[in-house]
Amino acid sequence: MKRLVLFALLIAALVPGCKRHTIISDEELALIFHDAFLANSLLQNRDARRDSLLVYEPIFERYGYTTEDVRYTIGNFSKRKSARLGDVVELAIARLEAEGELLNRAVAALDTVNNVAQRTTRRVIRRDSSIRVTSLKDTARLRIVLDSVRPGEYRIRTRYEVDSLDQNQSLRGQVWMETAAGKQSGLYSIQLRRKREDGFDRTLKADTAVRRIVLDFWRPQQGKRKRPHITLRNLEITYTLPVGQALDTLYEKQLDIRIFADDFIRMAAPDSLARPADQ
Template sequence: MKPVFRISLCALVLLLAGACARHKIIPDRKLAQIFHDAFLTNAYIGDRQMSVDSLKIYEPVFAKYGYTTEDVYYTIGNFSKRKSARLGDVVELAIEQLEAEGKALNREVAVLDTIDNVARRAFTRTVYADSLIRVGSLRDTARLRIAIDVQPGEYDLRLKYLVDSLDRNDRGLRGVVWLERMDSTRASVYTTTLRRNRTENFTRRFTVDSTHRRLRLDFIDFREKPQRPSVTITDLTVDYTPRTSAAVDSLYLQQLDIRIFADEFFRAALPADSL
């Protein structure tokens, strides 16, 4: 990131080095702060692609520290006469300040990210679970047609399945999961071919919004005329995680412990014989 800072700040220096009428000399540290603020101004203007006067945009920055554009011109021009001072050192001070602030902001973002994750974990809950489902007849397949009402957030579906050698469906079986919209149409449809003779894991995540009303699971879908199935489903769970914003709000409400009135306030309002 340093090269970007240097290029931007040096460009600013060249822009301001055009006049040398006699005015105030700005101390090095104050000049570094001016460079720092000017760089942030450049970044703000550039990010928004605003068309502005490239000289006038800095006048409020200079005024903030009690200087004029002419003072900055003169100070920069004066560096060539000062044997013990280098303009590059002032630029480095500005860069160091910008980098320190950048690291601090990164730490704050990391903290907020941690809060988001804590909130999401705190309010994740299992909305459906079944430890064992055995399907040994066509009638049993109804046990694997599951509908779960949903609300905005994320739903994680997990299960293990085994299609054993007693299954009579030569063309194999499929599992289908999807979201049902309010108008009964399907969204986020996912179909998987069920492997045979070994236990397999199946997972799927669904992002739900206000247009959805149910998560549907039809984990035995016949590819040809149905024959007697032999399937075992274990550790079927559906976990719900609310949207991050909702989870964070709930976390703050859960942790909030503000007592507006002391207990004595309420005791004084009670009838004497109730104490």
């Protein structure tokens, strides 16, 4: 009986007119993205206008899928809790990179996609126009700690000035990362120049082990600590998601990464994105 039921279901699935679409596997979807990137790059080199379906349909057919299968898979990817569309894009990128120097133009286009995704999701997490310290009791203001650090890039920029009134010798500014156990990594240290304004710019890449980032701009190296006279200006700390998460976020917001032509992406978008809110 079970075999008969399964056979009946199989026959029903093959009957023409059923509006079911195939969910494409991650591996095959990555291959489709790979070929689409190459097609886009080739046409851009030739400065050719294109109908997106005429370009992409042969690619889909090569893997045994229809245009609707691809649209359905992309439009419903967010419902697949065990999969990330950014991972599929990364598979396509890795395949292109492995194919060598002949694909430099296509790989460069993918690098641009990654940069756009990261730039779109980048945000400022700390900003101070001026921090001025002229007494020992206020030196704690020159030590900035970021807790609950997430994986990604943290860029720290500021301008500093050590006034001639500062009585300390061999001042240094430092930034480093710490694990939950207090182990330091990524230590960066500079000698603070006196009597002039100078810049500090450092990017730290945190992984899942990092829990804190510490910026300390008052670390006298010689003798007793004396009265300080330091000013930090335009301090800014920005956070950037890892590439894979940035791609996922961009897809979730607008399905607007340029893997396919604009008209194809618009048709792949969920109904809630494709129609005006008042309809």
